Amino acid sequence: MPVWLRALAPIVFGIAAIVVWEVLVIALGIKPFVLPAPSEIWSQFVARFPTIVQSAGITGLNALLGLVLGVVLAILAAVIAALLDAVDELTQPLVTALSVIPIAALAPVLYTMYGADQQTARVIIAALAVFVPVYVNTLRGLRQVQPVHRDLMRANAATGWQATRTVTLPGAVPYLFTGIRIASSLAVISALIAEYFGGPVNGLATAITSAISYSATSLAYAFVLGSVLLGLLFFVVALGLERLATRHGAPAS
Numbered sequence: 001m002p003v004w005l006r007a008l009a010p011i012v013f014g015i016a017a018i019v020v021w022e023v024l025v026i027a028l029g030i031k032p033f034v035l036p037a038p039s040e041i042w043s044q045f046v047a048r049f050p051t052i053v054q055s056a057g058i059t060g061l062n063a064l065l066g067l068v069l070g071v072v073l074a075i076l077a078a079v080i081a082a083l084l085d086a087v088d089e090l091t092q093p094l095v096t097a098l099s100v101i102p103i104a105a106l107a108p109v110l111y112t113m114y115g116a117d118q119q120t121a122r123v124i125i126a127a128l129a130v131f132v133p134v135y136v137n138t139l140r141g142l143r144q145v146q147p148v149h150r151d152l153m154r155a156n157a158a159t160g161w162q163a164t165r166t167v168t169l170p171g172a173v174p175y176l177f178t179g180i181r182i183a184s185s186l187a188v189i190s191a192l193i194a195e196y197f198g199g200p201v202n203g204l205a206t207a208i209t210s211a212i213s214y215s216a217t218s219l220a221y222a223f224v225l226g227s228v229l230l231g232l233l234f235f236v237v238a239l240g241l242e243r244l245a246t247r248h249g250a251p252a253s
Contacts, residue, residue, distance in 0.1 A: 018038045021037070021038055022037050022038050022039060025037040025038075032217055032218055033215055033217045034217075035217075036217050036218040036221055040218040041218055041221040041222055041225060042222075043218070044218045044219045044221070044222035045222040045225055045226070048219065048222060051207070052204075052207075052222065052223060052225075052226040053226075055202060055203055055204045055206075055207045055223065055226065056204055056226050056227075056229075056230045058119075058202045058203045058204075059188070059191050059192060059195065059203040059204045059205070059227070059230060060188070060230050060233075060234075061119075062119055062122040062123050062126060062191040062194075062203070063126050063187040063188045063190070063191040063230075063234065064187070064234075065123045065126070065127075066122070066123045066124070066125065066126020066127040066128075066129070066130060066187050066190065066191060067126065067127075067130050067180075067183060067184060067187040067234075069123065069126075069127040069130075070126065070127035070128065070129070070130025070131040070134060070183065070187070071130060071134050071180060071183065073127070073131055074130070074131045074132075074134035074135035074138060074179070075134065075138055075176070077091065077131075077135055078134075078135050078138035078139040078142060079138075079142065081139055082139055082142035082143060088139070095131075095132060095135060095136070098128055098131060098132050099132045101128060103125055103129070103190060103193045103194060103197075104193070104197060106125060106128075107121060107122075107125060107193070107194045107196075107197035107198065107199075108197055108198055110124055110125065111197070111198045111199055116198055116199055116200075117199075117200055118199070118200070119199065119200060121194060121198075121199060122191050122194040122195065122199060122203075123191075125190050125191070125193070125194040126186075126187045126188075126190045126191045126194070128190070129183070129186040129187060129189070129190035130183040130186060130187050130190075133179045133182040133183045133186065134176070134179035134180060134183050135179075136179065137175045137176060137178050137179030137182075138172060138175060138176045138179055140175050141171060141172030141173070141174065141175025141176055142169075142171075142172045142175075144171050144172070144175070173245050173246065174242075174245070174246045177238075177241060177242035177245050177246060178242065180238050180241070180242070181235065181238040181239055181242050183238075184234040184235050184237070184238035185231050185234060185235050187234065188227070188230055188231040188234050189231070191203070192204060192205045192227055193205070196209060204223050204226055204227045204230070205227070207223045208220050208223045208224060208227075211223060
């Protein structure tokens with residue numbers, strides 16, 4: 001299938017879904033407080049665009065800081081676990097526990113620890129959500145070196161660092177960026193969820209909650225649209241970095 005057709009197909013499907021949504025709302029006479037029409041949502045999005053951008057900037061910054069922090073910690077932990085099997089075995093239960101931590105329960109605890117007027121809790125929650133997929137994928141990549149490649153490096157009297165630099169790390173890059181691509185969306189989602197459970201009165205999720213409390217459903221959906229676009233931005237940037245990093249390497253699994 002041509003590249004342009006693969007890119008066009010989801011766009012056409014999305015436009016068709018929006019048109020059907022608009023027609024059904026009008027034809028069935030659905031009240032705006034139940035389900036607003038896409039045209040009403042877009043009108044609110046345009047009218048409140050500066051506010052939406054400001055809220056998206058706060059949520060996006062928390063997600064970005066959490067993403068960077070989670071990726072750095074995950075890479076360091078994966079490298080150590082790849083070098084020391086004992087560390088890997090000891091950290092497996094911890095990583096499993098991190099993957100099932102309920103954000104709804106953790107957020108209030110962190111707000112109590114760091115203060116309800118600080119963004120710290122939101123960054124930490126995003127970092128925790130990012131850590132697991134990046135750690136798991138990076139560790140898997142670091143262990144993908146074929147025995148024949150190790151034997152070849154030994155036969156050429158390569159040092160441990162030379163083998164790591166020329167074989168292990170390049171082989172792990174596709175896996176690392178696959179983890180980052182997955183984690184990019186999780187960072188935004190986690191930052192949004194954390195905003196629902198306290199903290200400073202700013203960010204996209206807080207704006208959605210505020211609009212709903214005033215029965216401004218169309219405005220709430222406009223902020224939801226801003227959240228979707230923010231998540232897509234993170235995903236597209238991560239995907240672009242992955243394509244750039246793996247262009248001349250092995251494909252990510």
